[in-house]
Amino acid sequence: MSIQAYQYDSKNIQSGILHIGVGNFHRAHQQFYTNELLKYEDQQHWGICGVCLLPSDEKIVTNLRSQHLDYTLTICGRNGKDEIHNIGSLTELIWGIEDPKAVINKIANPAIKIITLTITEGGYNLDKETNAFNLNDEKIKYDLENPSSPTTVFGFVAEGLRKRKEDGNGSITILSCDNLQHNGNTAKRAFTTFIEAQDKELAEWVKTNVTFPNSMVDRITPATTPEDVIRLNEKSGTEDKAPVYCEDFTQWVIEDQFIAGRPAWEKVGVEFTQDVTAFENMKLSLLNASHTLLSYPSFLKGYRKVDEAMQDQDIIKLVRNFMDIDITPYVPAPENTDLEKYKQTLIERFSNHSVSDQVSRLCFDGVSKFPVYIMPNLIKMINDDKDLIRVAFLFASYRHYLKYKVDDKGHSYEVAEPWITENDEKLISSDNAIDFLGLSAFKSIDLKESESFIQVYERFVSEIKNQGATQVLKSII
Structure with a gap:
């Protein structure tokens, strides 16, 4: 089966988005939309720098780096007809375990205008009873007391924003892509609670320099088993170490609240609204x-x-x-x-x-x-x-x-x-x-x-x- 190559020169793509959590759903959804968008020359500053923060991410980091961050996405049609796309919108990949300073510096980089997240429903560290951010978690307490050597997503983002503020590198949007009701509000509560507890001055800066739009994401994307890798590669005729497959249905609806600008994702099917x-x-x-x-x-x-x-x-x-x-x-x-x-x-x-x-x-x-x-x-x-x-x-x-x-x-x-x-x-x-x-x-x-x-x-x-x-x-x- 023929593979649909991406319609741009990857050498011309710059990173404007930093994404935390480079899992299968992200690679079938946000990367797919962005890959389609980058064919427009005026959108080629919206490539995605991926960030992985967990020790368990070593395999996906190693596999993607071995193939210059490109991978195949197989879209499985309900009519039995599949499409295979080569995805090239992942422009950089940083592993926080290996190089935590690179994550912090990238968040502070003025070219990065948006931080997107797929850290799972449970990743926002909310108390199941009160729905408040849990400041008593041991990892959170460590990060609050050791801002320069973070271990959690909250610690990394706070340190990156602090450097961004100190360097005068401007405002930024944090966009959750997780399956949560009012996921932007949830992200705002989690990150601002952490930052308020760690750095009151930074918290004041965040109030006027960071927006948290809500979004709704939808695309069924299974985990890829070793057997799936063999099956997908036989179909594509490649030796992709990190293939992804998903259904043919996809939807992404986002509140249009981007303080530092955004990609023209509406060109490729994303819906923007004032209330999601x-x-x-x-x-x-x-x-x-x-x-x-x-x-x-x-x-x-x-x-x-x-x-x-x-x-x-x-x-x-x-x-x-x-x-x-x-x-x-x-x-x-x-x-x-x-x-x-x-x-x-x-x-x-x-x-x-x-x-x-x-x-x-x-x-x-x-x-x-x-x-x-x-x-x-x-x-x-x-x-x-x-x-x-x-x-x-x-x-x-x-x-x-x-x-x-x-x-x-x-x-x-x-x-x-x-x-x-x-x-x-x-x-x-x-x-x-x-x-x-x-x-x-x-x-x-x-x-x-x-x-x-x-x-x-x-x-x-x-x-x-x-x-x-x-x-x-x-x-x-």
């Missing part, structure tokens, strides 16, 4: 919440690929009923959006055989996902005395997934929950199912006070344990 709330609510409440809803029951039924789970009519019915009955009443459609078409497109996207996303990826880090995707609408449903059967089934499935680590087919598995607390572990191990509802992820409402929720949840806990998730799901469809 309706788009965020639609995506997080329908796509992300539905992903969470289908993940644990699907995994317990023995499915490991999302497209395979979406051939199961019981799973499809569960997801569709959840969208139509539980979520749609709370999702006002954004302007020029057909909500019924959007929901049908989601079913098609989840079922895309070419993407074949991993169910384990959807299950990963539920403690960070429930507060963002599930709890806001669940609170409304409880207050409005709505039918809670599907959401209670999800909670019972999540508990079973975390507690027993064996699916309906007798297969054991490992659980990946990087932000789970010691107290959460105790609540999960308890044989009293009600204790589980005190998990840090659920703190935005006291679920123990909802008799209607407790009644159906406890029934599902018992039935899943005795009959398996497969049989219980059949009973509620």
Whole structure:
């Protein structure tokens, strides 16, 4: 299959954006849009300098550097037709473990006008109960006391901004690209709280020199396994050490609040708006919440690929009923959006055989996902005395997934929950199912006070344990 080469001379591209967290989603989404934009000569100062801050990033840094930072992106069509793009918009790659000063200097560089972030939902260091920035985290306390040798994203950005301020290098925008409601507001709260605690003078500068637009991002991008690397390279005829693949659907909506200028991303399909709330609510409440809803029951039924789970009519019915009955009443459609078409497109996207996303990826880090995707609408449903059967089934499935680590087919598995607390572990191990509802992820409402929720949840806990998730799901469809 032929590869679509990028339509610019990479020697002419300058870095105007610094991105922290060079993972698969970033390389399939922001890099894709920017790669398309750089063909315009007046936009060629918007290349992206990637920054990795974790020891575990060594492999991706080494692989990308070995091929001059270029990589292939395979876009998997729902119609079975794929496209392969060569991506060249990653102009530099700095590994903070190897050269922390280079990260700081790059943030301070006057050519950098925007810092973008994909540090995951859990990466903003917010307390699960209060949603406030956690200043008592040990790494945060170290960075507060040792500003010149940072270890966290907050410490690096603060030190970089301090140097930027001292050098008189001007204002900058910090743009979150993570799946969070009002992600710009979240980023602002996290970074400004850290900076206020470390440097009051810098905090005053940030108030008038840094903007934090909200944005909504959307493109299903699976993790790339070693088997995927072989498969993608056979298709492309390359020896790419860091290929990425994703679905054909993509969307990016951003509030137009860039204090130091921005790329003309609208030329390549990005939507700019003054308020991203309706788009965020639609995506997080329908796509992300539905992903969470289908993940644990699907995994317990023995499915490991999302497209395979979406051939199961019981799973499809569960997801569709959840969208139509539980979520749609709370999702006002954004302007020029057909909500019924959007929901049908989601079913098609989840079922895309070419993407074949991993169910384990959807299950990963539920403690960070429930507060963002599930709890806001669940609170409304409880207050409005709505039918809670599907959401209670999800909670019972999540508990079973975390507690027993064996699916309906007798297969054991490992659980990946990087932000789970010691107290959460105790609540999960308890044989009293009600204790589980005190998990840090659920703190935005006291679920123990909802008799209607407790009644159906406890029934599902018992039935899943005795009959398996497969049989219980059949009973509620």
